[in-house]
Every structure is written in C-alpha cells, then in structure tokens.
Amino acid sequence: xxxxxxxxxxxxxxxxxxxxxxxxxxxxxxxxxxxxxxxxxxxxxxxxxxxxxxxxxxxxxxxxxxxxxxxxxxxxxxxxxxxxxxxxxxxxxxxxxxxxxxxxxxxxxxxxxxxxxxxxxxxxxxxxxxxxxxxxxxxxxxxxxxxxxxxxxxxxxxxxxxxxxxxxxxxxxxxxxxxxxxxxxxxxxxxxxxxxxxxxxxxxxxxxxxxxxxxxxxxxxxxxxxxxxxxxxxxxxxxxxxxxxxxxxxxxxxxxxxxxxxxxxxxxxxxxxxxxxxxxxxxxxxxxxxxxxxxxxxxxxxxxxxxxxxxxxxxxxxxxxxxxxxxxxxxxxxxxxxxxxxxxxxxxx
Amino acid sequence: xxxxxxxxxxxxxxxxxxxxxxxxxxxxxxxxxxxxxxxxxxxxxxxxxxxxxxxxxxxxxxxxxxxxxxxxxxxxxxxxxxxxxxxxxxxxxxxxxxxxxxxxxxxxxxxxxxxxxxxxxxxxxxxxxxxxxxxxxxxxxxxxxxxxxxxxxxxxxxxxxxxxxxxxxxxxxxxxxxxxxxxxxxxxxxxxxxxxxxxxxxxxxxxxxxxxxxxxxxxxxxxxxxxxxxxxxxxxxxxxxxxxxxxxxxxxxxxxxxxxxxxxxxxxxxxxxxxxxxxxxxxxxxxxxxxxxxxxxxxxxxxxxxxxxxxxxxxxxxxxxxxxxxxxxxxxxxxxxxxxxxx
Numbered sequence: 001x002x003x004x005x006x007x008x009x010x011x012x013x014x015x016x017x018x019x020x021x022x023x024x025x026x027x028x029x030x031x032x033x034x035x036x037x038x039x040x041x042x043x044x045x046x047x048x049x050x051x052x053x054x055x056x057x058x059x060x061x062x063x064x065x066x067x068x069x070x071x072x073x074x075x076x077x078x079x080x081x082x083x084x085x086x087x088x089x090x091x092x093x094x095x096x097x098x099x100x101x102x103x104x105x106x107x108x109x110x111x112x113x114x115x116x117x118x119x120x121x122x123x124x125x126x127x128x129x130x131x132x133x134x135x136x137x138x139x140x141x142x143x144x145x146x147x148x149x150x151x152x153x154x155x156x157x158x159x160x161x162x163x164x165x166x167x168x169x170x171x172x173x174x175x176x177x178x179x180x181x182x183x184x185x186x187x188x189x190x191x192x193x194x195x196x197x198x199x200x201x202x203x204x205x206x207x208x209x210x211x212x213x214x215x216x217x218x219x220x221x222x223x224x225x226x227x228x229x230x231x232x233x234x235x236x237x238x239x240x241x242x243x244x245x246x247x248x249x250x251x252x253x254x255x256x257x258x259x260x261x262x263x264x265x266x267x268x269x270x271x272x273x274x275x276x277x278x279x280x281x282x283x284x285x286x287x288x289x290x291x292x293x294x295x296x297x298x299x300x301x302x303x304x305x306x307x308x309x310x311x312x313x314x315x316x317x318x319x320x321x322x323x324x325x326x327x328x329x330x331x332x333x334x335x336x337x338x339x340x341x342x343x344x345x346x347x348x349x
Numbered sequence: 350x351x352x353x354x355x356x357x358x359x360x361x362x363x364x365x366x367x368x369x370x371x372x373x374x375x376x377x378x379x380x381x382x383x384x385x386x387x388x389x390x391x392x393x394x395x396x397x398x399x400x401x402x403x404x405x406x407x408x409x410x411x412x413x414x415x416x417x418x419x420x421x422x423x424x425x426x427x428x429x430x431x432x433x434x435x436x437x438x439x440x441x442x443x444x445x446x447x448x449x450x451x452x453x454x455x456x457x458x459x460x461x462x463x464x465x466x467x468x469x470x471x472x473x474x475x476x477x478x479x480x481x482x483x484x485x486x487x488x489x490x491x492x493x494x495x496x497x498x499x500x501x502x503x504x505x506x507x508x509x510x511x512x513x514x515x516x517x518x519x520x521x522x523x524x525x526x527x528x529x530x531x532x533x534x535x536x537x538x539x540x541x542x543x544x545x546x547x548x549x550x551x552x553x554x555x556x557x558x559x560x561x562x563x564x565x566x567x568x569x570x571x572x573x574x575x576x577x578x579x580x581x582x583x584x585x586x587x588x589x590x591x592x593x594x595x596x597x598x599x600x601x602x603x604x605x606x607x608x609x610x611x612x613x614x615x616x617x618x619x620x621x622x623x624x625x626x627x628x629x630x631x632x633x634x635x636x637x638x639x640x641x642x643x644x645x646x647x648x649x650x651x652x653x654x655x656x657x658x659x660x661x662x663x664x665x666x667x668x669x670x671x672x673x674x675x676x677x678x679x680x681x682x683x684x685x686x687x688x689x690x691x692x
Contacts (some may be wrong), residue, residue, distance in 0.1 A: 037647050071549040072665040109545075179636045182397075209576055214620040215613025236549060239622030242629055264623060280554040282579025284606050284621050291625045301519055 002334035024062040026198060026230050032056045032092035032102075034075075034082045047326065048306045049345045052078040054094070054254040060198075065231045067245030067262065069238060071278070071302050076234045077256040080200040083232065084116045085109055096198075114144050121203040123183035127175040132185045134171030137161075140193040160189040162220060181212035185219065192223070200232045200302065205240065217244060236283050242266050247338075250274050253305055253313040256332060260339030270341040272296035296320065312344060320345065359427075360538050360570040361387040361410070366424035368409055377640035379405050381594040382424070383574075387538065392564060392571040394585035394602065395615070396578065401639040403574045409434075410572075412441045412452060428611070429537060446479040448607050450536040454543040456523035457629040460515040465513030466526055469560055470495045470533065477534040498529040521628055525559070537581075539564070541573045546580065557584060582606055587625040587673060589636075591613045593637055593648040600674045610676045612653045642679060647678070655680055 020139040034053040041047055047076050052075040060066045075153045081087050083094055085101050094101040101112060120126040127136055137157050147153040158168040184204055191199060201220065205213040221244065224231060233245055241248055242262060249259040250273060258271040269275045279295040297317040303309055309316050315325040322344060330347045332340040368380035375658035380402050380509035387393045397403050407424060409413040412433065416422050426433040428449060453459040461469060471491050478486045486494070492511075495496055502525040504603040515523055524545060524676060531539055544560060545553035561584060574580050581588055581602065588605060590598040590613065598611040609615045616633035638644055644651050659679055667683045 012353045041360070071551060152689065171646045181636065208631075210578070210620040211398055211616060211633040214622075214630040215634070217622075217630060218632065238550070239624050242624050242627035243622040244627075262627070266627070276551055278624060280550040281624050282553070282577060282583050283552075283624065284559075284578045284618060285623075286607075288604075288623060295554075298549070301521055301552060302549075 003109040018082075019060045025059040026062045026096070027060040029059070030093040030095070031055050032079070032082060032094065033089055033090045034078055035090040037240050038314040043128075043197070046140060051254050051308075052305065053082060053089075056254075056256060058249065058259065060230060060232060063224075063228055063230055064246045064247060065233055067241045068234045069231060069241050069248060070222050070250060070251035071236065073279075073302055073305060074251045075305075077202050079251070080202050080232055080234050081118070084118050084198075084200050085112070086118065109292055110144075114194045116198040116200070117194060117196040118200045118202065119184075119191050119204045122207050123180065124175070124207075126187055127190075129175055132172050132174055133161075133166075133178070136186070137171075137190045137193050137197075140190055142158070144194050144278050146194065160193055161186075163192065163223070164189045179212075180208050181216060184208065186218055188219070188223070188318065190228070192200045196229070198230045198232070200234070203236070206235070206237065213240075220244070238266075238277055250277065253303065253308050254314070255329075256340075256342065257314065257333070258339075258341045258343075261290065264336065268336075270299050270339070270346065271294055271314075271336055271343050272320055273314045276317070292315075310344070358389040359386050360389050360391075360429060361385070361572065362425075362426040362427040363406075363410075364427065366409065366426060367404070367407055367422070368414060369421045371419045371421075372641070375641045378643060379594050380409070381642050381643075383591070383594070383596050385589055385596070385599075387570045387572050388389075389537075389570055390461065390568050391404060391587065392583035392585045394588035395572060395574045395591060396576065396581055396588055397591035397686045398637055401591050403576075404542070405594075406591075407451070407542060407572075407574055410540065411449070412436075412438075412445060425638060443480045446473060447480055447534050448537045450531040450534065450538075452527050452531045452539040452542065452544055455547050456520050456527055457547065459522060459527055462515055464514075465511065466513050466515065466536045467492075467495060467519075468498075469496060470511070470526070470530055474498075474533055475528050485603050487646075496535065498533040499526070501510070501532070501563065502526070504529075520548050521556060524548060524552075524556050528556070528560060528563070532567065532569070535567060536568045536569060541571060543575050543577070544573065544580070544584075546575065553580075560584070578606075578617060587646065593643060594640070595648050597649065597675060598674075598678075604674070608672075610670060610681060611649075612655050613649050616652075634660070634673070663670050 006197045028281050033051065033054055033055055036050045036052055038048050046091065056079060068079065070076050078087065080088050089102045093103060096112060134157050137160055138153055141147045141153055141156060147156050157171055161168045161171060166182060166185050205216050208216065223229060235241055245262050248262045248265050249256045250271065254272055258265060265274065269278055275293040276295055276297040279292050283289055283292065296319050298319055300317040303316065311327050311329055312325040317322040324344045330344045332342045333346050334340050335346055363383065363385040365382050367382050369376050369378045386412055395403050403416060410426055414420060422434055474491050474494050478484055490649040495511060496507045499510050504510050504522060504525050519534045548556060557580065573581065574586055585602045588600060588602050589596055590611060593660055594615045597613045606618060609618045619631040620633065622630050634651055638648060646662050647660045647665050653660065665677045665679045666682065667675050667677050669675050670681065
C-alpha cells in the first residue's frame with residue numbers, strides 16, 4: 001500500500017519490535033471449553049468426544065493483535081469461532097466488557113454481533129458468488145439497521161470499499177471477476193461495515209500469493225491503527241505471526257502451551273513444541289537459518305484429538321519428554337513477565 | 350539461456366517454448382518464449398505467483414497440454430535428447446511414468462479413493478514393466494517392489510499400507526505414498542508441483558527432508574514448482590523466476606536470495622515474512638495480467654516501480670550477470686559492470 005490510511009499512531013504501539021502492550025482488556029476468556037460429540041457406526045454405535053478447545057483462559061486487550069498459532073486440527077479456528085459465539089461453548093465464560101457471552105441466546109447476541117466480526121480464510125466460499133459485492137456489504141448494514149435510506153447506504157458502501165482500496169465503482173461487480181486479494185478485501189470491508197471493535201481473522205491470507213498477502217497484511221495493520229481495532233489473528237504461518245501480532249499463543253490439541261509477547265516468544269521459545277514449529281519454517285536467508293532453534297521433536301504427527309495422549313499432549317513427539325510428562329499435565333507458568341509456558345521442565349524445581 | 354551444466358549433461362532442455370490457447374475472447378499467449386534447463390542430478394526451482402504459467406509449463410512437459418486445434422505450441426522440449434512436443438501420443442506415454450514422473454500438488458485429492466494404496470502403487474510398477482519390454486515381473490516381484498517403495502518413504506507397516514484406502518491415511522502419509530509412486534520406477538526427471546505446501550510446517554519439513562534424501566540417493570534430476578520461496582531456498586540448487594509466461598531471472602539459489610536482481614524477484618523476496626525480526630513485508634502492487642491482453646514489452650512493467658517508457662514497448666533482452674545468472678530487465682542492460690546495490 002503506497003498510501004497509508006493514517007500515519008499518526010493512535011495506539012500505544014511503536015513498532016512490531018519493542019511493543020508497548022496495552023493493559024485495558026477488551027475480552028476475558030475463562031476456562032473456555034468446546035466439545036464436539038459424534039456418533040458413528042450403524043450397528044455398533046460408538047460415541048466419541050472431541051475436546052477441540054480445553055480449558056483456555058486468556059485476556060485480549062483493547063487495541064492489540066493477539067495471534068493464535070498451531071498445526072491444523074489444534075483447535076485454533078474453533079477457539080476463534082467460539083469467542084465470537086458462532087459456537088456455543090460447552091463450559092467457561094467469555095467476558096466482553098461486563099457481559100458474559102457464553103450463555104446468551106442468538107437474540108440476545110445481536111447487539112454483540114455488531115461489536116465482533118469474523119473474516120474467513122477463503123473469500124471464494126465466504127462471499128456469495130451470485131450477488132454483487134455491494135449487495136453483500138449492504139446486507140450487513142441492513143441487518144443491523146445502520147443506514148436508514150438507500151442513499152446513506154450507498155454512500156456507506158462507497159466509503160467501506162474505499163477504505164479497503166477497492167474502487168467504489170466495483171460495487172456492482174460479482175466476486176468471480178475479482179482477484180483473490182480483492183475478494184479478501186471485500187470480505188474485510190463487509191466485516192467492517194458494522195463498525196466492530198473486535199475482529200477474528202481466521203487465516204485471512206493463506207489462500208493468497210505472498211506478494212498479495214503482504215498487501216493484505218499492510219491493509220490489516222493500517223486498519224487496526226486507523227480504527228483502533230482489536231484482532232484475534234489465527235494462522236499457521238509463523239513468519240506472518242511475527243510480522244503482525246503483539247502477543248502470541250501457541251496451541252496444541254486444544255490447549256495453550258506457550259503464550260507471551262511475540263518478540264520474546266520468537267527470540268526465546270521455551271516449549272519444545274514452539275521450538276519445533278520455528279525449526280520447521282522454510283526460510284529464505286542464511287541469517288534466519290542460523291537463528292532457527294534446534295528441532296526438539298522426533299518424527300511424528302499430531303495425535304488423534306478424540307484420543308489425546310495422557311499428560312502433556314506433546315510428549316509422544318518431544319525429545320526431552322520424561323516420565324513426569326506422561327503422568328500429568330503441567331500448568332502454565334510465568335517464566336518471564338507475560339511469558340507463560342506449559343512444560344514439565346519449568347514446573348519441577 | 351545457456352546452461353552451466355552442459356558438461357554433466359542435460360536431462361531436460363526447454364528451448365524457446367511458447368504456448369498459446371485460442372479461446373472465445375481471442376488468443377491467450379500464456380507461455381512466451383521461455384527456456385529452461387535441468388542438468389543431470391540438478392534440482393531446479395521454478396517460482397512465480399499463481400497464474401504466471403508454472404503449471405502450464407509442467408503440463409506441456411508431461412503431455413497434458415498437446416498441440417490441437419485450439420492450442421499452439423512452438424519451441425522444443427528436449428528430454429534426454431528427444432523432443433517431446435511433436436512426439437506421438439503412444440511414444441510419449443511410454444516414457445511418462447517411467448523416465449519422467451510427477452508428484453502432484455494436493456495429496457488429499459490425487460489418490461483414487463476407491464482403490465487401495467497397494468492397487469494404485471502396483472499399477473504404476475506394472476505399467477512401467479509392460480512398457481519396458483513386455484511383462485517381466487511376477488506378481489510377487491511387483492508386490493515386493495511396492496513394499497520396498499513404501500518403506501523407502503518411511504511409512505510405518507508397509508504391509509498394512511498396501512491394503513489401506515487413501516481416506517485412512519493422514520495428509521502427510523498420502524504425500525509419502527505419492528512420493529513413493531513417483532520414484533518407484535527410478536525416473537530420470539522428477540517434477541514436483543508445490544510439494545508439501547498443503548501440509549503443516551512440521552509435516553512439510555519431514556516430507557521435504559525425506560524427499561531430499563531420496564533425491565540425493567537416486568541422483569534423479571528435479572524440477573520443483575513452488576510459490577513458497579522458503580521451500581525453493583531449502584530444496585534447490587538453481588532457480589528460475591517466472592512472471593506472466595516469461596522468464597524474469599535465473600540464478601543459483603543461495604546467492605539469489607541475498608541479491609535478487611529483477612524488480613519482480615526482489616518484490617517476491619521482500620514479501621516473505623521473516624521469523625527472525627518480523628520486519629515489514631512489502632508485497633507487489635497489482636496482479637498477474639490477463640493473458641488475452643498481456644502488456645507489451647516487459648510484461649511486468651505495469652507493476653514495476655522502476656519501469657520507464659522503454660519497458661512498455663520493447664521486450665528486454667536477457668543479460669548475463671555472472672555464471673548461471675541471467676536477468677531480463679533493462680535496468681541491467683547498461684549497468685552490467687556496475688550491478689545495482691542489493692537491498
């Protein structure tokens with residue numbers, strides 16, 4: 001993006017490095033658990049429970065980008081969707097201001113839908129191919145009754161498209177004639193239509209080329225600064241996480257295994273799983289090759305979430321696993337300010 | 350484009366290949382005069398954004414894009430000295446799968462869901478056996494070879510794997526099966542289309558590590574297609590950067606990443622987020638052009654920050670910067686002795 005939306009920084013962030021993390025919390029999540037049940041087999045019925053999100057507590061602060069990283073199937077998307085109440089949590093609380101969203105009905109949630117929005121991974125699937133992008137955005141405005149009158153609505157669509165750098169004259173076009181990057185911009189414009197405070201971005205750039213991804217990331221960053229938004233950014237791309245997020249949580253089989261300020265977590269990864277993830281990223285320079293930590297895992301895959309390993313879920317892949325790891329799940333402990341890790345090596349004295 | 354690998358022999362030599370499709374709206378010149386060499390035992394990367402012609406190039410090599418009433422192919426694709434372009438169907442397909450094989454992009458959809466892994470893998474072995482000189486192998490030999498191939502890609506319990514269906518396997522395991530299939534007939538050239546990019550980084554790392562072991566053991570030549578620059582950096586000796594059906598740059602991989610010279614190459618490199626410092630990523634403005642109305646001159650000029658009037662009219666010549674390093678850009682024509690400073 002050549003033209004920045006608003007150069008002066010409104011928020012207490014300086015750069016991605018040496019960030020000042022704000023303290024006012026926007027969301028507080030307490031012991032959140034989301035369980036999926038399934039029944040399979042015709043004659044011999046077998047029931048299985050998958051705990052996609054297990055006992056997660058964290059807070060997301062006003063104006064920060066909170067990153068969620070992990071392999072596929074670790075529950076990061078489920079957590080994002082549960083926080084914005086696309087899923088009803090099995091237990092736990094989601095405090096948004098002084099209201100607990102976890103038990104609200106769809107009807108009671110309507111005012112909160114305006115506050116929190118979601119941008120999906122694949123804009124091809126999230127935009128209706130048979131409707132013009134203008135009318136897709138208009139829906140959001142209409143549902144929440146934000147713009148009385150046609151003219152006001154058209155003006156608002158114009159403004160929203162401009163905000164994501166799509167020529168407003170495109171509002172009559174259908175998604176099929178737009179490029180992947182443009183479609184994702186439209187999806188972002190639609191999420192912003194209700195003027196939310198909090199956005200969940202679920203791998204918004206993973207379907208795009210790196211050159212296009214970089215432009216979308218810049219847009220996402222600019223919008224955050226300009227509009228004072230708070231993001232939950234879900235990705236499996238660690239490079240992107242480092243570029244974008246202020247705090248990062250590493251998730252494995254439904255739980256947080258390490259959380260902390262992004263710079264600290266990347267410069268000083270404590271959990272063997274975090275080290276494994278970082279060691280696996282294909283990098284493009286020798287400098288980075290040197291900075292990558294040693295791989296701390298043996299060859300293996302993510303275990304079946306319906307039947308997770310006992311104790312620390314990472315122990316079957318961990319090279320430093322001891323007997324203690326197989327027995328009990330270690331708690332998250334604070335190793336340095338704001339930097340938490342769930343690993344036996346930090347709990348036993 | 351001259352090769353520095355001539356001494357060791359060239360497995361694949363693409364010379365001035367152009368491919369165009371006649372479609373409803375006109376003629377789409379998708380591949381515009383590209384040349385590419387894969388030396389024997391060399392690993393080559395072909396890099397570019399989505400829609401820049403990588404897959405069409407591969408499909409043309411593999412005979413999936415053929416001359417027809419709507420498709421024009423000019424130039425030569427010399428594979429071990431034989432031009433594949435005019436080769437008749439039967440002759441071409443007696444080589445594909447045997448001397449020339451491919452690892453497809455998506456492990457989740459590239460295996461037939463209704464046949465077992467064993468059936469599909471044994472088919473590949475039987476096919477090559479028949480094409481070689483009639484059926485020579487017994488059923489038992491075929492089975493043994495299949496088991497050997499599966500254990501080479503370090504799949505646990507190959508016996509059970511033979512009777513498994515694709516849906517019983519994870520993505521990483523399916524990717525391994527596809528690698529086994531591609532290498533089982535000991536091909537001379539392996540084409541890998543986005544290997545491992547559909548997988549998680551940890552699994553991707555395991556798969557790529559396995560691939561590079563097998564490649565160095567068997568001495569197969571590799572043409573690897575990817576838009577993931579990290580994968581290309583770790584897996585290849587030399588690379589080609591392609592943009593909108595034209596070659597922008599070719600260079601030795603390691604040296605390239607510290608100093609990409611074409612503005613497009615630099616744009617790509619600077620778009621990759623880094624894990625070490627989280628520096629801002631720049632990206633490239635605009636998108637790959639419509640091939641029905643591809644820009645004249647250098648096809649990259651509408652997106653290029655350094656373009657001038659000349660770029661819009663004339664196609665830049667290929668400038669040789671150093672050994673095995675060629676760039677097609679006017680910025681390097683006059684300043685050949687004084688290469689512009691790398692970022």
